Amino acid sequence: MIVTSITAMAMFADLGLGNGLLTRLAAAAATRDFAKAKSLISTAYVALGGIALLLLAIIWLVLPALDWTHFTRASNDLDPGAIELVAGLCLSAFAITIPLSLVQRVQYAFQEAWKSNVWQVAGSALTVLTVYAAAFLGLGYGAIIAAAVFSSPAVILINNVIYYALEHRELTPTFRDASSGTVASLLRVGLAFFFLSILTSLSLNVDNLILANVSDLETVSEFSVTTKLFSLLALAITLVALPLWPANGDALARGDTDWVRRATKTMMLLSVGAVGIGGVILVFGRDFITSLWLGNGHTISLTLAVSLVLWSIVMAFASPYFSVQNSAGLLRYQFVGWTLFALLSVPLKFMSYSLFGLPGIPLAGVVAYVTFIVPAALLGYRATMRRAATSGRA
Structure with missing residues (x-):
């Protein structure tokens, strides 16, 4: 892992x-x-x-x-x-x-x-x-x-x-x-995407490395197996975000900002809804799934499962707004948000793990995401739409 x-x-x-x-x-x-x-x-x-x-x-x-x-x-x-x-x-x-x-x-x-x-x-x-x-x-x-x-x-x-x-x-x-x-x-x-990818990749994939330094192999394996199962929720996010990228770019090039607004709102609701429904299914079926997957005796704690679902929900909310920014190449808001997230989420995760155990790591991620990334998603989206409207009038 x-x-x-x-x-x-x-x-x-x-x-x-x-x-x-x-x-x-x-x-x-x-x-x-x-x-x-x-x-x-x-x-x-x-x-x-x-x-x-x-x-x-x-x-x-x-x-x-x-x-x-x-x-x-x-x-x-x-x-x-x-x-x-x-x-x-x-x-x-x-x-x-x-x-x-x-x-x-x-x-x-x-x-x-x-x-x-x-x-x-x-x-x-x-x-x-x-x-x-x-x-x-x-x-x-x-x-x-x-x-x-x-x-x-x-x-x-x-x-x-x-x-x-x-x-x-x-x-x-x-x-x-x-x-x-x-x-x-x-x-x-x-x-620009390269440097942004560095920030996001380091920020989103550091959890196993944190655990490897503060716990034993059994704990790392337990967390890795659990996150692998709940990573299924990210599929709904990807299915929404990537198709929106070229579609938004085409609409913004034509000045059709109304379509972009409708599509963004619809996809945000669809993404959050899909992740929420999928999360409920995984939470209630987690032990049954792991018993089929890994054999008897393997369980996933309720608090860890819920915290991973919350993490996926906040990502699902922000994803369609970032898709609009990506299609226009307006990335400065994301740079600010992810830089703050990268700097502050890691120490927060160390501290949260010492207080709450395994569930503390994704919960710390949720707190940092809502604090830094969600505002970057909304502010960057509004700036992109303002720029597109101005270009359309020009």
Whole structure:
């Protein structure tokens, strides 16, 4: 789980090119400018493919040189070689996914979000099946971890092949269509998202690292399993936020601020409602689900479950407002909010854990989110709408 947290924190390794591609590609998709779209897509794939190869080289050069015995102090049962293998598999899967996941941005930009969602569901299902198969066949921890981290990238690869080779040959990325000028254009848009991604990734994925420093492996595992279950609620948030991004960009470009206001309010209510209903189901069914998932004897405390649902609800509320800001490239309010959150939520989580135990960590996150992030979402949304209205009158 520590390795997983590190990879989640490192999602900014694409230098913001993924988000830059989505913003620029949405405009090209709206005008059906396939030549420009292909140039943007090709450039993004070549650039991120190069980053992925560099990361893979660094991973397998650096890992053998690290002292893995440091991690065995928490448990005498841990083998340094096993830790190195797990880290290598997880980090390699992460690096490979960076360029492959661009297809999801392309599908969202062309209003084909449902395709991306179907493939993500398929990736999750394949992960479950392959992990169970590796465990059932007794293939060992290496095969189990490999099944867990490489199944989803394998499905994303299939998505890439089918999308570009069969469905949209006019968008198939090539080296010939990549250009340094297009890289510069994408980076101008993407670098702001890059720095914002650093803030959000570090802020949202630090919990396991905090626990690893203040508790034992059993507690870290309990928290990780619980958060993995309740992370299902984030799916509702993602399903709302990403499709709104290109749709808002298109509407704001046309000056249709009324549509943006209606869509934002509707999606906020839909997102909060979906997360709330899903949260109630998970809270009441948590022990039944974990017994099916992990076997008898595993339970989740009510306070931890409720605190994780509250955390998802506040994120669901803010997400549609951030989508409007992202579509217009107005990020300064988010920078302020996430900077304050990153600086103050970590000490607050340490203190809250000492007072309330495991539920204190997500509860501290809720308090910090409501204090800093929700105001940034609302103020940034209003500023974006004012700017769009002014541009429309001009």
